[in-house]
Amino acid sequence: MADADRDNAGRFVKGNKAGFSGHPERINTDGWDSSKVPSIQYRRFFNMSRNDFIKLGKCYRVIELDKNSDGTLAEDYKDYPYKEHTMVEELTFLAVMRARNELAYLKETTDRVEGKALEKVEAKVDTRLAQMSDDELKALARAEFGETPNEGKTEQN
Secondary structure: OOOOOEOOOOOEOOOOOOOOOOOHHHOOOOOOOHHHOHHHHHHHHHOOOHHHHHHHHHHOOOOOOOEOOOOOEOOOHHHOOOOOOOHHHHHHHHHHHHHOOOHHHHHHHHHHHHOOOOOOOOOOOOHHHHHOOHHHHHHHHHHHHOOOOOOOOOOOO
């Protein structure tokens, strides 16, 4: 059965209702936003200086402002104006904060950003099993595990 939206070569014919013209709800009107991509935010925070990172945390209100010994603020909020941010930015910021103190979490976070290194896996397969008869395989299973699962049972149709 031929598709009415395609020609003989499989290309869309002019005036078809496939794609965005037939489904405008599928159009991405927001565009792409790097603040919504965790790996980009991880890289952003990993590449910040320590002072810039802490200042941003104070602007996000994730890091408390420094206090004097009497509990009063040693810093002024006007030095750290609130910075609007996405949940992705906040969560990746917190993950990098945690990674600063926990080596295992740093390794996990780095693996997510950089990609986990490939691990070489060796497996040896005994090809003699493929050449064995059913009786030889049953005898081998019996020697290894005792009774085979279907042994002693009759087939019922």
